[in-house]
Amino acid sequence: MTIGILGGGIAGLSLAYFLKHKSIILEREAHLGGLGRSFSLNGIDYDIGPHIIFSKNKEILDLHTSLLETNKIRRSNKILHKGKLIKYPFENDLASLDKEERDYCLHGFLNNPYDGYEPSTMLQFFLKTFGEGITKLYLEPYNEKIWKFDPSFLDTQMVERIPKPPKEDVIKSAQGIPTEGYTHQLYFHYPREGGFQALVNAYAKAIEGKSEIINPVAINKIIRKGKQWLVKTDKGDQLFDKLVNCMPLHELFRYLEAPDDVRQTLDRLKFNSIYTVVVQCAKDGMGDNFTFTIADKDVIFHRLSKLNFLGDRYCLKDGGSTLLIEITFRPDSQLAIMPEEDLKAQVVRDLEKLSLVSGKDILAVEARRFKYAYVIYDLHHKQNSAKVLGYLEGIGISCCGRFAEFKYMNSDHVAESAQRLAGRLNGGLEDST
Ligand SMILES: Cc1cc2nc3c(=O)[nH]c(=O)nc-3n(C[C@H](O)[C@H](O)[C@H](O)COP(=O)(O)OP(=O)(O)OC[C@H]3O[C@@H](n4cnc5c(N)ncnc54)[C@H](O)[C@@H]3O)c2cc1C
Structure with a gap:
């Protein structure tokens, strides 16, 4: 029995980890990790908004902290409100x-x-x-x-x-x-080096030999063939006994035949995208704090984080600070079409307005955008997601992951869901032997 896993983010990788069966992961990008990926600027690794490792689920937390070396850090998050720092929450x-x-x-x-x-x-x-x-x-x-x-x-x-x-x-x-x-988040872990990607890499290493990863790959079509699934790709056809979707639902339906009413419901599932902007400065304006959240509408970002807080490997050699700034946007909004240079300039202006940096100290600014960041729980989310997921379950495709289940899930919830699904699939294996 071979299980096809679509998407090589934390969901796909952790599912392969928990499965007893052979699995093949098909990932579109050259890098694994999806939202759990990290990037590097002047030797400092940064995530898509800092991704801390924490969980109420001790088994998953123990797994994640045993797969790699982490720093254990006490939270120091503040709310920046009308020039005052208010402790979170x-x-x-x-x-x-x-x-x-x-x-x-x-x-x-x-x-x-x-x-x-x-x-x-x-x-x-x-x-x-x-x-x-x-x-x-x-x-x-x-x-x-x-x-x-x-x-x-x-x-x-x-x-x-x-x-x-x-x-x-x-x-x-x-x-x-x-x-x-919120004491369950009082202490958190963070990879000693390599950013959150280190957890992704650790999962990839742990499944070596057991699971095959094909990437980068372009899926062209997904077709039912008797009891199996045929996935046509630019790297050849794959035939699976079982198919698990770990990529965003909106992506999956690009390759599947589906009734109009299901497609219309899918179109009503709302999500936000995100820009991350990294600003490196010769000085430090945040003190001994990790994140500031900002509700003020006149500031473009809702959160900024100082990566120095995460450990020695996240500090610039000559001092100063690396700030990671998050800006969400609706895919159909004005913000979505803002030119990158204007966005970066606005971020710097707002940082200056808040007296957190001075323009002359800025060493580097880098912006990236990501399409799928947050599921929006609008008033119809529950019924709409249930309909789309019910359809997929009916045709025999299981879903696991943040945008695959269309739920607000952190990486620990995603791994928990993968463990549950693997338990069911592994059970099926035992039943059939
Ligand atoms: C700003 C932000 C901050 C966060 N902070 C934290 C945190 O502090 N701690 C935490 O635990 N979690 C955090 N999360 C949540 C965490 O990122 C997710 O729970 C987790 O990464 C989701 O993993 P996934 O595999 O379900 O989805 P994804 O990471 O979205 O993976 C989906 C994969 O599918 C691939 N894919 C997409 N389309 C195709 C296609 N057509 N063909 C093949 N492959 C495809 C993608 O490339 C990707 O690799 C945060 C998320 C955001 C947005």
Whole structure:
């Protein structure tokens, strides 16, 4: 039995790792890793937005930290709000706001008129869980900025597992007594060298001999042949007993026959793209912090990260800093057609406006764009994705991965899903022997 795996990102590679069967991975790019890839500028490796290794799933976390050497790092993330640095998460550091805003947040949390309602949108969830002040000052503008979508048109899938902060913690936070939120992300791991790509490479090494990788390859057509799948490519035809899609759904359907209603539903599945801009400076304006998130609409990026924080291998030899900046955009928006030079110039202007860099200290600026970055949980996402995935399941194609399952999944969730799917496929193998 040979399993065909379409896409050589973390999903495809981890699936091959967990499978007992022989598998063949077909990857379009010359490099493996998809969103988990890293690039290099003046010897500093950087990811598509820093990709930290963390997980609530101990087995997956242990696997990822055993596959390669990592640095274990304590989080130091801040929110840059009207010139002030607020510790992440926002609700845990209300004392750093000015008095009027602090009182607005505390009062809105303690006297919350939205308390008794069942939220059906992200915005309603925020208002109910955090109150008006925290929502209006930070959560609503930040989410609107990253999703490029009004949170009143997003459903609650992204946020429903966020616990309501205990009343005592929010009171302490307003009084300036330190507390920590989201403690499962307090410490994280990062590859000692090579960026997140090191995890991709470690998976690729671990499956050597067991799985074949064909890349770069152009798939031309995917056709059902009796009980098997024929995948026609520019490197010849491949016949598989089982086919698993690990690439974005929108890519898969370019090669498949499908009914019109399924295609129309696919077209309604929304996603965001992302620009990453790397700025290397002779000086450091971020201090001992890893990331700043910024909800302010007048700043083009929603997050910037200082890569020096990740370890010695991510520091420029002559000092200074490497900043990684993230800007999401809808594929059909004005931002999508912004010329690269204008984008870079805007990023530098905004960094200067925030007093984080001075133009004369800039050593290098590099921009890259990536089509599939974030799944958008609009109000129809659940039913639309269920229809498309149900169709694929019906014709015998399994899906595994962030844009293959069309879910907000980090690499640990992707590996977890691959492990589950491999368990089912391995079970099938045992049944048939
Ligand atoms: C900005 C950002 C920050 C993130 N931060 C983190 C983080 O800190 N920690 C974390 O764990 N996760 C993070 N993630 C999520 C993580 O990147 C994904 O969960 C993971 O990389 C998804 O892997 P995948 O294999 O499902 O998909 P992808 O990485 O998208 O892989 C799909 C693969 O399919 C290939 N492909 C596409 N089209 C074709 C085709 N036509 N033919 C053949 N192959 C094709 C692609 O080239 C790619 O290799 C982040 C994501 C983003 C966007």
